[in-house]
Amino acid sequence: MPPRKTKENVGTPGRGTLGRPATISDVARLAGVSVGTASKALNGRGSLREETRRRVRSAADELGFQPNSAALTLNSGRTYTVGMITTDTIGRFSIPLMTGAEDSLGAGRMSVFLCDARDDPIREQYYLRTLLSRRVDGIIVTGRRTQARAPIGVDLPVPVVYAFISSTDPNDCSVVPDEVGGARKAVDHLLALGRRRIAHVTGPEHHHSAAVRASATVERLAESGLDLVGAALFGEWSEAWGRQATGILLGAGGEFDAVFCGSDQIARGVADALRAVGRRVPDDVALVGFDNWDVMALACQPPLTSIDMELEGLGRTAADLLLAAINGEPAPGRHISPCRLVLRESTAVSVRPGSTRVERLAASDAESRRIHR
Amino acid sequence: MPPRKTKENVGTPGRGTLGRPATISDVARLAGVSVGTASKALNGRGSLREETRRRVRSAADELGFQPNSAALTLNSGRTYTVGMITTDTIGRFSIPLMTGAEDSLGAGRMSVFLCDARDDPIREQYYLRTLLSRRVDGIIVTGRRTQARAPIGVDLPVPVVYAFISSTDPNDCSVVPDEVGGARKAVDHLLALGRRRIAHVTGPEHHHSAAVRASATVERLAESGLDLVGAALFGEWSEAWGRQATGILLGAGGEFDAVFCGSDQIARGVADALRAVGRRVPDDVALVGFDNWDVMALACQPPLTSIDMELEGLGRTAADLLLAAINGEPAPGRHISPCRLVLRESTAVSVRPGSTRVERLAASDAESRRIHR
DNA sequence: GTTCTCCAGGCAACCGGTTTCCTAAGTTTC
DNA sequence: GAAACTTAGGAAACCGGTTGCCTGGAGAAC
Structure with missing residues (x-):
């Protein structure tokens, strides 16, 4: 069957003027050359007159020819x-x-x-x-x-x-x-802000990421001669755990000025719990999350500094x-x-004059004890 | 080259005993038949002795033969x-x-x-x-x-x-x-709980889903002879907007006993803002979200009733x-x-005795006005 | 005018399977 | 024992491309 040149249908990808995808022999027939020549024309191989190449190319365009990749695969192996x-x-x-x-x-x-x-x-x-x-x-x-x-x-x-x-x-x-590096960047940042009493709240102890991030945190603090406030708090990857862990930290004396969390969800729970007892973030407690999950980090009050794994x-x-x-x-x-440290307000340097960080810390501390039992 | 039967390597998928993936002619040669016969044996076609089929099959197993799907494609067209x-x-x-x-x-x-x-x-x-x-x-x-x-x-x-x-x-x-049906289910549910003063907070007006869900909400309420409290509040798909919209609702008199939100994020913002002013969910205000996004719906306080699109x-x-x-x-x-309605605490029927919903509503209403200007 | 060279383009093999058709046996029947 | 029938399995075409090889014809060189 000769190609129906009458009913032109240019622009329809893959179908051309026939009811099925055009093959290279359709193209060859329309251009009046052999299949091999058509192939060479389209791929710039062999020695052909420029006019022939053009004719083949326009035939291919007219038919919307796309080479069948199964065939290509078969003889290239790729x-x-x-x-x-x-x-x-x-x-x-x-x-x-x-x-x-x-x-x-x-x-x-x-x-x-x-x-x-x-x-x-x-x-x-x-x-x-x-x-x-x-x-x-x-x-x-x-x-x-x-x-x-x-x-x-x-x-x-x-x-x-x-x-x-x-x-x-x-x-x-x-x-x-580089989860180790990520955790270290978080601690570096908190230390650079002058925070020294840093707590760590994270996911399940048996979870690899939780364990790695926690031990990197401890190690980095040790390099600066510091200890974690209390032990690393292992729990689950949830906001509820963040809230609960905050209660534990506050109940244990509450003498911390930063919390580094194993995930943004946990950090958000911590932020909510701190706010509920009147501790201000970042003024009283600086907060760093992990994952830089926009939904969490941006919706957090205040927006959350976090570690981005650049996935x-x-x-x-x-x-x-x-x-x-x-x-x-x-x-x-x-x-x-x-990993990359992404700075947001939860660790922003406060520039509010009139009350020093320490004063406010003392005040809100007392309040938090009152509220939290 | 005859197949190297000596170095057996069974169990390595796709490689067999040769350096390249085995082809059907490798199988045929090893089984001592022609390729056509091997093909028939493996596909249960043609008429072959059972013993021949078995021999071909075991040759295929030994070589880890997997048919080249490019070849299959080429002659099946699929x-x-x-x-x-x-x-x-x-x-x-x-x-x-x-x-x-x-x-x-x-x-x-x-x-x-x-x-x-x-x-x-x-x-x-x-x-x-x-x-x-x-x-x-x-x-x-x-x-x-x-x-x-x-x-x-x-x-x-x-x-x-x-x-x-x-x-x-x-x-x-x-x-x-069925976003229309989903919105109607949400309203149905709130009506069944006895709520009559229902507000709607949702995303941008030009966003198709926001518009569709809002108009379905209005329509369903009209069928019960009710109006939305105020107009539908169009904003953005964020918690911040949910909080902000709650402020608007409260400022406008605050006489609502339910909020249906265009997304779980918005609903969560609403929940937080309501809590901040002392209105209880679900006792004072029942809350329904949309999307049933587990991270939001479960982390919400209280967990959020939502519409699941069953994606x-x-x-x-x-x-x-x-x-x-x-x-x-x-x-x-x-x-x-x-869509499916997923019930959680944000619309649970309160069974707390001692104070009726109406009483508490009145009380918290006063409080909210005090706090919220 | 004849031979040589070069080039455009055709022919056919090949990739790895499937399927149709055919043939050489073996089996049955009379 | 020969003809008819069955059956196992081989040969080859085919799917849609690519590519090496070959040939016919044109132009150049003598």
């Missing part, structure tokens, strides 16, 4: 796709990771298969097999926790990069946020490492991605 | 992939949608290409072309707002389903949450409609997906 497996559910942390990774990969003309394994090892292995069967060029493994996990497979035929989480195998390529950048880094590995330049090992 | 384009940034609303869709599609053995167009029409068209070039079997278009948008393309060669957002072309297949279910529905369309049973038009 699919220009990568798989992204989130080992646990897609959530708040995965989004910026995915966005960043997708950004870098898209720039490299790669498409991304999304696989949500939902904490289910069976789903995970199913997805792995699927991705390998689709001959992806590489795989990014990500998750909700930074704790190291067992490698997703051994001796896989494609490169794998772990993002946010890391692999227990030190030879695997992992990109993880989007981390995702981009992971994607770049994967692209490099695909191009034969693997960079095995754990790569540390820096 | 890729068993779909594209998911989020027109604006991937965010809180997209996640459950994606999760739900990915769930249904995975069950249909389809893989999902993730495309984040970031509110950029050029990126969107780029992704569309990419997806068509990859010969996806279908496309899901989603986004952050429920407002109808221009079709992503006309006369596309594959079915498209719009999820959450809808297409302005009524013949396109869209799945949208994960909506995503599944969209995927199911797409699968149906791919299988030749399209269901054009707008499909409405119901």
Whole structure:
């Protein structure tokens, strides 16, 4: 069947003038050349007259020709796709990771298969097999926790990069946020503000991030010859725990001028509880959160200084490492991605004259004891 | 080169005993049959001896054979992939949608290409072309707002389903949450609790969801012969606005016994502001949010009754409609997906004896006027 | 005018599967 | 024992591109 040149349909992507996507032989026929010539014309290969190239190109345009990528895959061996497996559910942390990774990969003309394994090892292995069967060029493994996990497979035929989480195998390529550095930046900042009596409220003790951030905090304070006020308070990643922990701190004497929290949610709970007993943030107590989750950090009263793990950048880094590995330049090992301190009012230097910080601290302290039992 | 049967490597998915993924001719050679026969054996086609099938199958197992899906695509015309384009940034609303869709599609053995167009029409068209070039079997278009948008393309060669957002072309297949029904459920609930003086605080007037939910609220109240307390308060989707709007309501006389909010964030701001002036939730003011965003609804004091758009279910529905369309049973038009009322303490019926609601209302009312100017 | 050179473009193999068609056996039947 | 029928499995076309090789014709050199 000759191509119906009469019914022109330019601009409809992928369909052209036929009922099905145009193939290169449609293009060749319309341009009056052979299939091989058409291919060369479109890819700038071979030796062809400029006029022929033009004719082929315009035929391709007219038909809305897009090469069938299955065919390309078949003889290049490359699919220009990568798989992204989130080992646990897609959530708040995965989004910026995915966005960043997708950004870098898209720039490299790669498409991304999304696989949500939902904490289910069976789903995970199913997805792995699927991705390998689709001959992806590489795989990014990500998750909700930074704790190291067992490698997703051994001796896989494609490169794998772990993002946010890391692999227990030190030879695997992992990109993880510098939580230690992040915690240290938070403490540095509080110390620079002149705060010396710093408390730490964070998530469950068995949670890797909570443990890492807490011990980095203790260590950084020790370097300045300081101790944490009380011990690190481990609880859960919730506002309610932040409120509860504040009660514990106040009940224990309440002699603290800063709280560094393991998450913005906890910090917000702390802020609310402090406000309820009349302690002012930042004047009486400076407050630093972790995650820089805009919804929490901005809605907090006052807006919250926080540590940003720069997950989007981390995702981009992971994607770049994967692209490099695909191009034969693997960079095995754990790569540390820096955190950033984001300053907001909860640690702003007060410039209100008329009452010194210490006076107000003493006053609100008494009040808080009265209110809080 | 004969297959190296000596170095067995069973269990390594996709690699087998060779340095590259095994092909069906590797399997055929190892089993001592032709490729055609091997194909038949593995797919249960043709007429073969059971013993031959077994031999081929075990050869395939030994080599870790996984059919190259590019090859499958090439002669079936089906890729068993779909594209998911989020027109604006991937965010809180997209996640459950994606999760739900990915769930249904995975069950249909389809893989999902993730495309984040970031509110950029050029990126969107780029992704569309990419997806068509990859010969996806279908496309899901989603986004952050429920407002109808221009079709992503006309006369596309594959079915498209719009999820959450809808297409302005009524013949396109869209799945949208029943925001009108959701708002009505909220009002129904408040009315059933005996509340009659209901206020509405919501997002920007030009935001489709805000407008739709507000007018549904007004309409439902009118059906019961009631008016909104004051006009609907349009502002922004933030806690700060919720607090501010509460001030407006209180300043205007404060004679309201319920607030229905256009989002959980707003509702939380309202809750905080009410608490600050001593009005009790739910005793004095019942509070209903929208979105049922767990972080907000659960952290709210008290936990927030809210309308859940069941986005994960909506995503599944969209995927199911797409699968149906791919299988030749399209269901054009707008499909409405119901919302669900989730009950929590912010509208719980108080059972505290000793003081009637009305008494307390009067008391706290006086107090609130005192505090709030 | 003949041979050489060069170039435009066609032909066909190939990637890795599936499927149709066909043939060489073995089995049954009379 | 020969003809008819069944059956296992092989050969080859095909999907849609790319690419190496080859050829026919035009122009140049002699």
